[in-house]
Amino acid sequence: MSSATDQRNVGVGLNHGGATVKGFVQKACSPDRPLNDSLEGELQAFLTNEDQLHTYDDLTKVNPVTPTTVLKCLQARYSVKVFYTNAGCTLVALNPFQPIPDLYSLDVMKEYHCAPQPQESKPHIFIVAEEAYRNVQGQVEPVNQSLVVSGESGAGKTWTSRCLMKYYATVAASSSVVKSQGTVERIEKRVLDSNPIMEAFGNACTLRNNNSSRFGKYIQLQLDRCQMLVGASVQTYLLEKTRVACQLANERNFHIFYQMMKGATEEQKKEWMMPQGQHFAWLPNVEKTIEEDCFQETVEAMVHLGIDTERQRQIFRILAGILQLGNVNFCSSADESHLCNLEEQSKESMQRAAELLLVPAVELQSCLTVRMLKAGKQSVLKPCSQAECSVRRDCLAKTIYAQLFEWLVTFINNSICADQSTWCNFIGVLDVYGFECFQINNLEQLCINYANEKLQQHFVAHYLRAQQEEYVSEGLEWSFVKYQDNQRCLDLLEGSPISVFSLLNEESRLNRASDAQTFRIRLEKELCDNANISWDKFSKEPHFTVAHYAGKVNYQIQGMVEKNKDPVPPELIGLLQKADNPLLQQIFADKESDNSPTKGLSKVTVVSKFKNSLESLMKILHNTTPHYTRCIKPNPDCKPLTFKKEEVIMQLEACGIVETIHISAAGFPIRIPFKSFIQRYGLIRPKYSKLNSGTPSVDAEADSVDASQEVEELLRMVLQYQTFEKQSSLVHCGRTKVFLTQLMLDLLEGQRGKILSQCAFSIQCCWLRFQRRRRHVRQQSATLIQAAVRSWLVRKQVKRWNRAASVIQSTWRKWTAALKSLAEAELDDAKDMVEEEEIPPLNPVIRERGSVQLSSIPEPVTVRGWPMGLALASAPSITVSLTATGFQKMMSVMASLNLPSRKGEYKVETNQYTQGVASIRAQPKGSVKLHCQRSPLLYADRKPGKKTEVTGFNEILLEKTL
Numbered sequence: 001m002s003s004a005t006d007q008r009n010v011g012v013g014l015n016h017g018g019a020t021v022k023g024f025v026q027k028a029c030s031p032d033r034p035l036n037d038s039l040e041g042e043l044q045a046f047l048t049n050e051d052q053l054h055t056y057d058d059l060t061k062v063n064p065v066t067p068t069t070v071l072k073c074l075q076a077r078y079s080v081k082v083f084y085t086n087a088g089c090t091l092v093a094l095n096p097f098q099p100i101p102d103l104y105s106l107d108v109m110k111e112y113h114c115a116p117q118p119q120e121s122k123p124h125i126f127i128v129a130e131e132a133y134r135n136v137q138g139q140v141e142p143v144n145q146s147l148v149v150s151g152e153s154g155a156g157k158t159w160t161s162r163c164l165m166k167y168y169a170t171v172a173a174s175s176s177v178v179k180s181q182g183t184v185e186r187i188e189k190r191v192l193d194s195n196p197i198m199e200a201f202g203n204a205c206t207l208r209n210n211n212s213s214r215f216g217k218y219i220q221l222q223l224d225r226c227q228m229l230v231g232a233s234v235q236t237y238l239l240e241k242t243r244v245a246c247q248l249a250n251e252r253n254f255h256i257f258y259q260m261m262k263g264a265t266e267e268q269k270k271e272w273m274m275p276q277g278q279h280f281a282w283l284p285n286v287e288k289t290i291e292e293d294c295f296q297e298t299v300e301a302m303v304h305l306g307i308d309t310e311r312q313r314q315i316f317r318i319l320a321g322i323l324q325l326g327n328v329n330f331c332s333s334a335d336e337s338h339l340c341n342l343e344e345q346s347k348e349s350m351q352r353a354a355e356l357l358l359v360p361a362v363e364l365q366s367c368l369t370v371r372m373l374k375a376g377k378q379s380v381l382k383p384c385s386q387a388e389c390s391v392r393r394d395c396l397a398k399t400i401y402a403q404l405f406e407w408l409v410t411f412i413n414n415s416i417c418a419d420q421s422t423w424c425n426f427i428g429v430l431d432v433y434g435f436e437c438f439q440i441n442n443l444e445q446l447c448i449n450y451a452n453e454k455l456q457q458h459f460v461a462h463y464l465r466a467q468q469e470e471y472v473s474e475g476l477e478w479s480f481v482k483y484q485d486n487q488r489c490l491d492l493l494e495g496s497p498i499s500v501f502s503l504l505n506e507e508s509r510l511n512r513a514s515d516a517q518t519f520r521i522r523l524e525k526e527l528c529d530n531a532n533i534s535w536d537k538f539s540k541e542p543h544f545t546v547a548h549y550a551g552k553v554n555y556q557i558q559g560m561v562e563k564n565k566d567p568v569p570p571e572l573i574g575l576l577q578k579a580d581n582p583l584l585q586q587i588f589a590d591k592e593s594d595n596s597p598t599k600g601l602s603k604v605t606v607v608s609k610f611k612n613s614l615e616s617l618m619k620i621l622h623n624t625t626p627h628y629t630r631c632i633k634p635n636p637d638c639k640p641l642t643f644k645k646e647e648v649i650m651q652l653e654a655c656g657i658v659e660t661i662h663i664s665a666a667g668f669p670i671r672i673p674f675k676s677f678i679q680r681y682g683l684i685r686p687k688y689s690k691l692n693s694g695t696p697s698v699d700a701e702a703d704s705v706d707a708s709q710e711v712e713e714l715l716r717m718v719l720q721y722q723t724f725e726k727q728s729s730l731v732h733c734g735r736t737k738v739f740l741t742q743l744m745l746d747l748l749e750g751q752r753g754k755i756l757s758q759c760a761f762s763i764q765c766c767w768l769r770f771q772r773r774r775r776h777v778r779q780q781s782a783t784l785i786q787a788a789v790r791s792w793l794v795r796k797q798v799k800r801w802n803r804a805a806s807v808i809q810s811t812w813r814k815w816t817a818a819l820k821s822l823a824e825a826e827l828d829d830a831k832d833m834v835e836e837e838e839i840p841p842l843n844p845v846i847r848e849r850g851s852v853q854l855s856s857i858p859e860p861v862t863v864r865g866w867p868m869g870l871a872l873a874s875a876p877s878i879t880v881s882l883t884a885t886g887f888q889k890m891m892s893v894m895a896s897l898n899l900p901s902r903k904g905e906y907k908v909e910t911n912q913y914t915q916g917v918a919s920i921r922a923q924p925k926g927s928v929k930l931h932c933q934r935s936p937l938l939y940a941d942r943k944p945g946k947k948t949e950v951t952g953f954n955e956i957l958l959e960k961t962l
């Protein structure tokens with residue numbers, strides 16, 4: 001490691017544990033110390049037990065903690081195919097460089113998700129994921145979480161980020177669906193589908209990694225109140241756009257170009273003017289096939305995210321246009337006043353590029369070969385030199401690609417981002433490009449390594465420095481552990497007023513031709529005081545060397561200032577704005593050249609833009625609870641299951657893993673102020689929290705003492721079954737805060753959860769009881785109401801019936817009386833008429849089913865004679881041949897009398913065949929008997945009525961036979 005790296009060593013020494021603060025003993029630690037005899041002995045003793053080395057799940061249990069013991073343990077675990085190891089607050093992930101079956105399966109996810117104490121399971125990236133997820137539920141400030149995945153290029157950061165996203169997409173899967181451009185998808189699927197698109201457009205095959213991310217990303221997974229994934233957003237950092245037009249030997253361009261070449265159909269290739277076997281200058285190593293060359297997967301992901309076929313066509317045409325631009329070369333011009341012509345074989349490529357981008361070919365060529373100079377309000381056109389033409393061509397391609405990438409990221413965000421009101425917490429996953437050190441390094445590597453420095457600083461500041469400083473201020477006995485602070489390196493790069501970046505920006509903003517050698521001299525003069533920068537005096541190439549936390553890197557100065565300016569000629573922007581390709585129009589609609597030479601000192605340089613975006617990232621990280629995962633690349637050749645000690649030890653040292661283990665072994669990563677602690681865990685005690693009573697004491701110190709006593713009491717309750725040593729290794733009370741290990745936090749959360757579920761159970765019981773009672777009361781009331789209504793209805797009905805009955809009775813009585821009197825009157829009249837030889841009026845016969853009582857008939861009626869039927873029916877036996885007999889006779893009697901012929905209800909008797917019907921009896925309730933003495937009944941089918949005239953009826957005798 002660089003000697004220039006600042007070695008913070010505040011009170012180096014050992015704390016062998018005896019410190020007892022408020023009843024809890026701080027765990028003994030064994031930080032770095034000179035390798036004396038006893039340590040050498042310990043080391044030997046530890047290493048002789050080789051068979052056991054792979055069993056160390058947590059490197060804090062290794063004793064002594066030295067780079068060698070840590071390395072040996074990791075190697076032993078790697079050899080038995082165990083790839084994850086805890087190193088205190090960080091997780092070390094070794095890259096197996098081959099898929100391991102069942103290491104990331106659904107069952108494994110569920111196992112970790114459902115584990116009551118995931119920390120007690122075997123180390124895994126899913127434990128980190130689950131811890132963060134539970135922290136969000138725990139609501140201990142800061143609630144939002146960040147998963148920082150770091151490591152060098154090819155160490156497995158992107159893989160790990162993908163695993164984390166898959167984990168959350170599984171365990172936090174919600175039922176929410178999103179719609180866009182006519183497609184409806186589950187949100188988790190969309191979030192996962194953003195990966196293949198971004199990797200296709202932002203990753204490339206490099207010397208160190210076949211799938212190297214050429215941009216940084218911070219993915220924010222948005223969770224709702226129920227901890228369900230409802231959306232996500234992606235923030236990207238500095239795409240390495242120079243790769244579009246310039247690739248190092250044995251490296252490739254972005255994956256998407258190769259995917260198009262290899263995966264498109266013949267028809268598509270025809271449309272994109274990419275005939276089989278055509279050579280593209282910007283597609284080197286096309287013969288190398290890697291698993292990321294999967295066009296179909298990218299297209300499917302595009303469809304799922306809502307990029308329709310037409311949009312895809314526009315995107316691929318633009319990409320094909322860029323490839324054609326790469327084949328455009330210029331001849332040198334005769335002199336400065338002449339335009340550079342195209343090389344003969346480039347003319348077709350220029351034509352094709354123009355066709356694919358849908359811009360006029362003449363204008364495209366003129367934009368690439370003629371520069372517009374502004375002098376005040378006047379503009380002058382000046383032919384470009386051959387080199388300038390090439391730069392402008394590259395610039396056009398880079399600008400288009402970078403803007404297309406930006407558009408894609410915005411599209412993805414629109415497609416997966418949830419409405420602000422629907423989510424309340426988030427878990428962020430940070431995957432930035434790893435530390436890079438090539439033979440030739442330029443501005444891209446400077447930015448990438450600067451980003452890694454910033455992340456390391458965050459780790460140092462958050463974990464190594466702040467944590468130790470806090471132990472001291474909180475009154476814990478603590479001996480500082482040495483750690484490498486990269487602050488001086490950061491001061492060198494970004495400090496104020498003078499730093500590499502400030503000088504670079506100054507040089508870029510001054511509108512003068514940049515000379516690499518002059519700039520090197522400037523750097524040397526201004527920054528010679530900083531031990532992190534050096535120069536090789538004998539090197540011919542102007543350069544500077546920076547001692548990063550991960551190693552020294554030589555940066556070439558040539559071209560750096562120009563790259564920092566990143567000028568885009570306004571003519572190019574104007575041309576793209578006029579393009580007939582709707583996507584190009586949209587992308588460049590409101591763009592103006594940021595870095596036009598006219599902007600002077602206000603110019604936004606690459607470095608200043610990148611610095612600003614990293615600053616905002618750091619702000620997010622500071623406001624979230626970080627979880628670190630250190631990915632380690634076990635060999636430089638990406639060979640499966642090959643462990644190179646030298647390679648690994650360099651990475652372990654670079655990320656300060658040994659110091660981290662020391663501090664973690666002795667420290668308590670979770671710190672919660674007393675008040676928050678009591679607020680959250682006070683319910684564990686039956687009669688809890690004076691602080692919660694809401695009467696703040698005037699004396700803050702007394703308050704703090706009270707709170708600390710209360711906290712201690714509470715902790716004692718939770719830890720009552722633990723040994724004293726165990727207690728002290730789990731928790732510690734400071735002056736204002738409680739210091740906890742993750743295990744203790746889980747214990748507390750477990751207790752809290754238990755009590756909450758008891759409370760929930762009680763509430764549920766009460767609620768159920770209340771509901772039961774309410775239901776019972778309601779039922780009773782309903783019964784009462786029903787009974788009342790029914791009795792009212794019955795009473796009403798009975799009243800109606802009574803009224804009806806009395807009406808019927810009185811009518812009946814009236815009618816029977818009328819009939820009776822009529823009958824009597826008829827009988828009287830008949831007698832009189834017999835005497836006087838006159839035909840009496842006919843009395844109508846009553847047709848009634850029940851028994852009929854004919855009583856007195858008040859008015860006399862006229863009897864006229866017999867109806868024909870009756871006359872025939874009652875004809876003498878001598879006329880039998882002419883009339884009916886037996887049953888027929890009876891039927892005709894009944895028909896004549898209009899009596900219903902119902903079987904069994906009436907009985908008709910003819911007792912005097914010579915005289916006619918003798919009687920008709922209703923059965924069984926009663927019968928009507930009609931007695932005819934001398935003549936058949938005339939008009940016997942008539943109803944009795946006041947106005948009826950009855951004649952011809954000699955004698956009717958009606959009697960009630962009940």
Ligand SMILES: Nc1ncnc2c1ncn2[C@@H]1O[C@H](COP(=O)(O)OP(=O)(O)OP(=O)(O)O)[C@@H](O)[C@H]1O
Pocket residue numbers: 095096097098099100151152153154155156157158159160209210211212213214432433434631
């Ligand atoms: N856990 C794993 N299991 C199997 N293979 C893995 C694992 N992690 C990484 N790899 C392999 O290592 C390769 C490199 O990993 P990855 O792309 O994640 O590296 P990186 O750290 O993101 O690199 P860069 O910084 O260049 O983007 C992957 O393509 C994959 O083949």
